[in-house]
Amino acid sequence: MLGRSVHEVLGERGHEVITASRKGSELSVDITDPGSIQAMYAEVGRVDGVAVAAGSVPWKPFGELSSEDVWLGLAGKVASQVELVRLGSQYASEEASFTLITGVLARDWLVTALAYVRSIEGRQTGQVYVVE
Template sequence: MKIVIVGGNGTIGKKVSSYLSKKHKVIIAGRKKGDAQVDITNSDSITSMFQSIGQVDAIISIAGEAKWAPFNELSEEDFYIGLQSKLMGQVNLVRIGKEFLNSSGSITLTTGILADDPVKMTTSAAMVNGAIHSFVKAVKLEMNNGIRVNVVSPGLVEDAVKKYHDYFPGHIAIPMDKVVNGYVRSLEGTDNGEVIRIY
């Protein structure tokens, strides 16, 4: 399969890209580096990326950001970071990307444990993750040409423990191979409209 992985150079993305490239043709897209450049907060940038790489069999998004801060310190603009990037960025990858997806292709988005088990300072991120879960469940009802859409929702991953451990007291780190298998399940399996939780 020809697969574009948006965010393929990130903490999770590089492990997913490395694994899938053994069996598939992987195109890594990122804001500044990769085989293609894309800013998911900009629809024109998303369209340009797909026009440059052409038709694909699968789209995997492991991208998007949201502001982490105490709720009382979050401004309206702070919430828009997550809404524009992690939420609408991924929604637009589906909205635009489906036109460049071959029949029976798949789209995999990424959220995280905060949708189900939020911790302090994650109001914005938890809100966005929950919205993506609802989006995936609904959009699968209106996809054509056999296209499937899922979302992988990992817990605290091993490779991010040093950075985020203090935010997740008592959480057990998820092995990276287990996380990668969530994306393999979405890509090569038959799930559709599923939240694939790796907790």
């Protein structure tokens, strides 16, 4: 949903927008797979900006998370977005920007999602948050 909104706004402002996702878009990409990310950028070429709201986390109450759930969530949201920037920087124009969006996790949150949102915000701003 959020990705569509970003696409519409940027398109209305005259930007060329190329969509990428696991399915149902112009390009197919699995953001948890660096090889898939690299292939996407190789196909697109030079970029002036990247906006990403993609990522996945387990939707469980905080007290029910296993260690595996935590690592899967970090890989599915935080690490995958970092990889999009890291690998994308090779294709970025000099004035390019990367916008990492928490997406639905910030809107329809539960404590689990809040923990991931805060980890992303902390990575971006250097802030430390307490999740209760």
